[in-house]
Amino acid sequence: MTFIVIIVVSAALIVGAVWGIYGKLSGSTEGFLVALAGGALMVSAILELIEPASHQAPLMYALAxxxxxxFVFCILDYYVKRKFGSGNGGGLLAAITLDGIPENLALGVALIGADPLTVAALSGSIFLSNLPEAAGGAKEMANNGRNKRKILFLWVATAVLLSISAIAGNLLLADVSKEFLAYIRCFAAGAVIASLAIEVFPQAFKEDSYYTGVAAALGVILAIFLTDMGGQ
Incomplete structure (x- = not known):
């Protein structure tokens, strides 16, 4: 189950990148899907990362x-845009990588002894967010004239890196304290929240205007449904 979940979650990056580079999806549809993913991520960051961590570590340290x-995401995103320029997909790639590494570490640990419904809820939320984010980032890179094969290789390499993170979490962090894992989850949640504010929702609004609000709400509803299903 561990490797199946890791492959499915990471494959979303590759499928999304192929979709963004070679697909013919309209900008408004893409924006709607990105906002949908953002709404789902908003719920996942709070209910699946911050809320459980608040019971496993001192609240002030968890929130810190x-x-x-x-803070780290904002700094890295700033330097990515200074080096590569804004609007070229680098910001979304940074978002996926920075929140994805601790998120996948936590996913790997969560797979240890977890029941199938809980695993499905967490991995479903990650899949839902990775697919359109990768599509949007890869599309922006392609629109800026970068070599399509190099773009795809970059996203495949990111998927491999995140897969390694999940495997490492599953194999190496099984015996660490719950408090330490709580800090990893909270760090990931902070990166997720910052990426939503800086990368995800602004991009979605640019493509799909006010329908973004509806899409985000649908993403929240879907993520709550998945979380509730995992808790039953």
């Missing part, structure tokens, strides 16, 4: 880890 994750 959230702030640290957001």
């Amino acid at each position: 880890s959230v702030l640290m994750g957001a």
